[in-house]
Amino acid sequence: MGIKIDPLKCTSCMACELACGYHRDDALATLSACIMAYRARELKNYFGVVLKAEEDLVIARPEGLEVKRIGAVEEAPAAQADASAKPMLLREPCDLCADQEAGPLCVRACPVDAIYLD
Amino acid sequence: MPYLASDKIAVIDLASGAIAEESLTDELLAAHVGGAGINRVLYERHADGDPLVFGCGLFTGTLVPGAACATVTGKSPLTGGLVHVPLALYAGMELKYSGFDYLVLKNKAAAPVYLWLHDGIADLNEAANIWQADVWSATRQVRAAMGDELIQTLVAGPAAVGGSALGQLMINFWASGDRFGLGRALAIKNVKLLAIRGMGLLEINDPEGFVNACLELTAQVKAGPWGGKKGLGELGAGLGQPGLADWIAPIAHRHRAGFNTPMAYNTFAMLEGDPKALKESAEETPGVLLSDPLAAVDLMKLGLGAVDACGLIRDCARLGLDVAGLIAASGAKDLAGLKAAMATASGPVPGLSGPFGAYAPAQSLGADLGQGGWGRRMALASVFGLDPIFALMTPDLSLEKLIELADLGAGLSLEAAELEALLDRLAS
Numbered sequence: 001m002g003i004k005i006d007p008l009k010c011t012s013c014m015a016c017e018l019a020c021g022y023h024r025d026d027a028l029a030t031l032s033a034c035i036m037a038y039r040a041r042e043l044k045n046y047f048g049v050v051l052k053a054e055e056d057l058v059i060a061r062p063e064g065l066e067v068k069r070i071g072a073v074e075e076a077p078a079a080q081a082d083a084s085a086k087p088m089l090l091r092e093p094c095d096l097c098a099d100q101e102a103g104p105l106c107v108r109a110c111p112v113d114a115i116y117l118d
Numbered sequence: 119m120p121y122l123a124s125d126k127i128a129v130i131d132l133a134s135g136a137i138a139e140e141s142l143t144d145e146l147l148a149a150h151v152g153g154a155g156i157n158r159v160l161y162e163r164h165a166d167g168d169p170l171v172f173g174c175g176l177f178t179g180t181l182v183p184g185a186a187c188a189t190v191t192g193k194s195p196l197t198g199g200l201v202h203v204p205l206a207l208y209a210g211m212e213l214k215y216s217g218f219d220y221l222v223l224k225n226k227a228a229a230p231v232y233l234w235l236h237d238g239i240a241d242l243n244e245a246a247n248i249w250q251a252d253v254w255s256a257t258r259q260v261r262a263a264m265g266d267e268l269i270q271t272l273v274a275g276p277a278a279v280g281g282s283a284l285g286q287l288m289i290n291f292w293a294s295g296d297r298f299g300l301g302r303a304l305a306i307k308n309v310k311l312l313a314i315r316g317m318g319l320l321e322i323n324d325p326e327g328f329v330n331a332c333l334e335l336t337a338q339v340k341a342g343p344w345g346g347k348k349g350l351g352e353l354g355a356g357l358g359q360p361g362l363a364d365w366i367a368p369i370a371h372r373h374r375a376g377f378n379t380p381m382a383y384n385t386f387a388m389l390e391g392d393p394k395a396l397k398e399s400a401e402e403t404p405g406v407l408l409s410d411p412l413a414a415v416d417l418m419k420l421g422l423g424a425v426d427a428c429g430l431i432r433d434c435a436r437l438g439l440d441v442a443g444l445i446a447a448s449g450a451k452d453l454a455g456l457k458a459a460m461a462t463a464s465g466p467v468p469g470l471s472g473p474f475g476a477y478a479p480a481q482s483l484g485a486d487l488g489q490g491g492w493g494r495r496m497a498l499a500s501v502f503g504l505d506p507i508f509a510l511m512t513p514d515l516s517l518e519k520l521i522e523l524a525d526l527g528a529g530l531s532l533e534a535a536e537l538e539a540l541l542d543r544l545a546s
Contacts, residue, residue, distance in 0.1 A: 008396075011348065011382035013375035014211070015336070018181055022329055028122070028180055029215070029319035039208075040267035043254070043291060045371050045386035045405065046398040062372070063396040108333045109181060111340055111380035112348070 001117055003035070003094055003104060005049050005060035009114035012037045012047040019109035023097050031086050034094045035106050035115075049114070054093045120147055121323040121528040122180055124217050128240045129164065130233065132307055133225035137240050142219050147530060151537070152176035152219075153500035154202040154473075154544050157191035160222050161200065167224025168193065170303055172205075172213065172272075172312070175503020176530070179214030179320065179377065181332035182523055183339050184508040184515065186376035188213050189500045190272075194298035195283040195306070196443075196465045202473050202544070203287065204295040204499065204506050205272065207384075207409065211377040212270040214503075215316025227308035232260065236315040245310040252276055252436040253288045254403070260313045272312040275438020278305040283465040284447060286440040292384075293410035293435060295506065297475025299465070301438050323529035331526055338514050339380050349373040350385040350408050356511065357479050359415055365424050366414070369393050371405060379505045381512075384409045387428035406432035411507070412476060413441035420445070426453050433460065442476070443467050473544065478506040493545030494538075501540070 017033045024032035034052040041047070051058040052070070059066040070089065096117075097104040107115050119125045120142055127140040142156075150156045153175035160171045170192040177185040188210035194201045213221075217238025230245040248256045253275040261269050271290050278285025278301035285302035287294050304311075322328050339345065347353075349370060354362025366385060371393045375382035387393075388405040406428055408414050417427035430453065434441045439460060444450075446467045448459035474496035487495055492510075499509035502520055509515055517534055524530040 008372075011373060011375035013378050013380075013382070014208075015181065015183075015378045018179075018378065019329075019333075022181070022325070025319060026325055027319050027321050029317075031317055031319075041398060042267075042407075043403050044399045044401070045374070045388075045407065047372075047374070061396075102333075105329070105333070109336060109378075111183065111336055111375075111378075112346065112382070113340075 001096070002053060003051055003096070003106065004116050004118040005051060005058065005065070006114050006116075007048045007060035007062050007065070009112045010037070010047065010049055010060070011112055012039050013111065015109040015111060016049070016106035016115055019105035023100070023105050024092065032091060034091050036088065050088055052088050052091055052093045057088065119321070120144060122176060122320050123219050123528075124214070124238065124318055124320070126218050126238060127160065127220040127222065128218050129222045129224070130240065130242070131167065131225055132223060132227040132231070132242075132309065135242055137242070147176075147528070151501045151524070151530070151532065151540065153189045153503055154191060154497060155501045155540055156220060157189055157202065158200070158544065160220060161191050164222050164224050169222050169224040170300065170307065171220065171222050173220040174210060174214045175501055176524060176528060178503030179211040180527065181329055181378065182502070182504070183332070183336045184379050184504040184512065185502070186210050186379050186505045187499065187503050190287060190300055192300055192303050194300065195302045196299045196467055197470055199471070200473060201298040201300070201475065202500055203298060203300050203475065204477060205287070205289060206295060206376040206379075206505050207289050207292065208377050209270045209272060209289045209314065210503060212314045212316040214320070215318040216314050217316070217318050223307060223309060226306065230308050230310055232310045233312045234264075235312065237317065249279060249310055250276065253438045254291050254436050256311055257290050260311065264313065266315060268315065270314045272314070273438060274301040274305040274310055275436065277437045277439040278302040279310070282439065282463060284440045284443040284463055284467075286438055286443075288435065288438045289409070291435060292407045293413065293431070293441065295410070295475065295477030297440060297443060297467075297470065297477060299440070299443070322527055324526045328523065328526040331523055335514060335519065336380065339512060342512070342514060344381050344511055348382045350383060350411055350414060353381075353383045353411055354415065357415065359418070362415065362418060365418050369405070369424055369428060374407065376505050379508050381505075381508045383411055383507060387424065389425065389428055389432065406435055410441065410477065412479065416442055416445050420451060422453055430456060439463070446470075478510045490545060494541045497541040497544035500544070
């Protein structure tokens with residue numbers, strides 16, 4: 001079982017990122033989140049979601065998912081957009097919010113069901 | 119230190135360049151909560167410097183659904199009155215995490231400057247090289263100079279710099295909820311833009327209780343009438359403009375939400391290239407984000423086709439010109455007339471009044487707001503940092519629920535009667 005992303009449902013609202021950041025920091029912040037909305041190509045309206053899973057980096061682009069094995073690749077281009085933030089590959093991987101009985105916070109926070117467990 | 123806040127107010131004297139910092143006191147929060155409530159106190163405190171005050175709502179940048187907005191408060195060049203303008207998309211969130219909850223810009227800089235806010239630091243920088251730049255160019259230049267594409271900008275465009283009172287305060291590349299010419303008010307102070315980046319952290323009074331209450335509210339909103347609805351077309355159907363969906367459909371690309379806003383009413387109009395294409399466009403500037411729904415409605419009502427209307431909206435976005443204001447002030451009835459008016463239109467805007475402008479629809483679809491209810495709902499959205507369109511359409515965001523969240527999140531014990539009185543004062 002793991003987090004799945006439907007990038008075409010995503011509206012780039014960042015709720016997943018903030019919820020994940022809370023799971024990591026017990027406060028509201030986004031720098032530790034292992035899921036993030038990439039939103040830097042604003043003029044082209046090109047956006048999606050990047051997830052650091054246990055072994056893979058999942059890049060949910062609108063045209064489809066790309067899964068890269070961590071260690072086999074450099075930082076994914078989509079995850080580099082946020083130049084001043086902590087690089088995605090240096091963050092803790094997703095643990096499915098193991099301490100949350102109701103399930104992963106990103107799934108619960110997503111207002112459009114773009115993120116789900118499967 | 120207060121919860122859900124950075125605890126800093128920056129007071130920037132543009133004339134001297136001095137930047138002072140004040141604390142966000144518990145007394146200020148308890149009496150005025152946030153957004154327009156505290157903005158107005160700061161405005162009055164610094165009134166001799168004709169200030170523009172930028173402030174976050176209590177919940178801006180949090181997991182409360184719709185908590186996207188900051189508010190800018192100042193004297194409108196169009197009405198001369200004190201006004202409150204919502205700043206949606208990501209600007210409010212970025213300000214909240216920048217290390218400042220409130221900014222007071224007072225007096226006037228001797229030469230063009232821009233303000234750079236990040237990591238609890240406020241810097242004034244020279245802006246001579248971007249002073250005449252259009253909104254898009256100015257944003258791109260500042261982002262390139264800082265090496266960060268996620269910097270959010272609040273910009274005075276060429277319309278504002280050139281003297282038009284219709285100069286809107288723009289967010290990055292797109293229209294904001296400014297109907298009052300606060301872009302012009304910023305330009306009068308010789309400030310081209312605010313560049314904001316937020317990577318801070320907000321403590322919560324009762325973390326588990328607050329987050330669970332927020333997520334329960336999100337689930338409630340999802341199950342409500344707006345659950346799963348996206349885009350200008352869906353919003354139009356709710357606004358009694360069912361033709362809007364068919365009008366925009368041929369050029370509608372993907373729909374974007376503001377920060378943590380369940381209703382993604384911002385549709386991107388693809389003007390060059392296939393709107394159904396999912397891959398990144400090869401064009402640098404293929405379209406425009408329709409972040410001001412009522413402006414699009416106004417143009418549709420004039421009989422303009424969607425391509426012409428969105429092309430005009432894009433042109434106005436580069437100039438930083440309020441489209442709805444252009445239509446109302448010019449009286450033009452067709453595309454040629456509107457284009458001709460763009461260079462010179464400067465107001466006045468007939469019927470424009472009150473502290474809150476017509477960015478959100480005039481009526482809620484979720485509940486009967488009663489006499490004066492629209493203004494109180496706008497005040498409530500500002501005080502708590504909620505997207506005003508979402509707040510208007512979502513009765514689940516009740517006063518009682520927001521009071522409960524204020525306690526859980528910020529440890530604020532708000533009384534309903536006092537809060538109602540505050541909203542009445544702000545709306546009048």
